[in-house]
Amino acid sequence: MFDTHIHTKISSDSKMEIEDAIKCAKSRNISMIITEHMDLKFPKEGLFCFDAAQYFEEYDKYRGEDLLLGVEIGMKKDCIQESKKVAKNNPFDYIIGSVHLVNNLDIYYEEYYKGKNKREAYEKYFMSMLESIKTYDFIDSMGHIDYISRYAKYEDKEIYYEEYSDIIDEILKVLINTDKCMELNTRRLNDENAVKNIIPIYKRFRELGGQNITIGSDAHNTLSIGSNFNAAKDIAKLCDLKIVYFKERKKEYEKDQ
Secondary structure, three states: EEEEOOOOOOOOOOOOOHHHHHHHHHHHOOOEEEEEEEEOOOOOOOOOOOOOOHHHHHHHHHHOOOOOOEEEEOOOOOOOOHHHHHHHHHOOOEEEEEEEEEOOOOOHHHHHOOOOOOHHHHHHHHHHHHHHHHHHHOEEEEEOOHHHHOOOOOOOOOHHHHOOOOHHHHHHHHHHHHHOOEEEEEEOOOOOOHHHHHHHOOOHHOOOOOEEEEEEEEEEEEEEEOOOOOHHHHHHOOOHHHHHEEEEEEEOOOOOO
């Protein structure tokens, strides 16, 4: 099975060597798609961006049946055309579209949450996501819908589908209508409460007509490669969703479902 969300040292927030990632993945019988961060016009200059030509020059020798080369594009409204050009002009196997910034504020940091209650912060996050997936029509899968739950500065960080159902439904409908996948990110699936609260979103995705999801650990180190994949497969089965990965931007179905 492919872990479709992996970061190595080319991403600003990872120090993992690709050789170490390959060795670890083989020991766990995991295939990988490397998806380095490409957040153009990131507010801190020099972070989360890489030279695509150099990326392929350095990593193409590792490319094969069990290792593919992709990218995680940060979806922002001020660099849509530039991001589209990166996607079009490079031979990526797979493109994740993710929201890391809202109104150019990094939701990893406390600054985004200042002066906002949880509902305000989460609604702005989901609105940014909805706007982004309407314009970033060149992605393959939308990354980690629950990303904000990792870093929010509230006692209760969870997303409760019923509280945001209107806007979440709109996000899911756009993905379905444009034939995009939804990533099931496994980062938080070791937490029973996180699992309980993420399931209604994926069930709703299926109810509205969604069929396929990608699974990715968002690993930045070897310990995280393939983490919580059994939980992810259980969720996919429960929600009647098929697990896929992408090769040469074409959908492939996992045999080990």
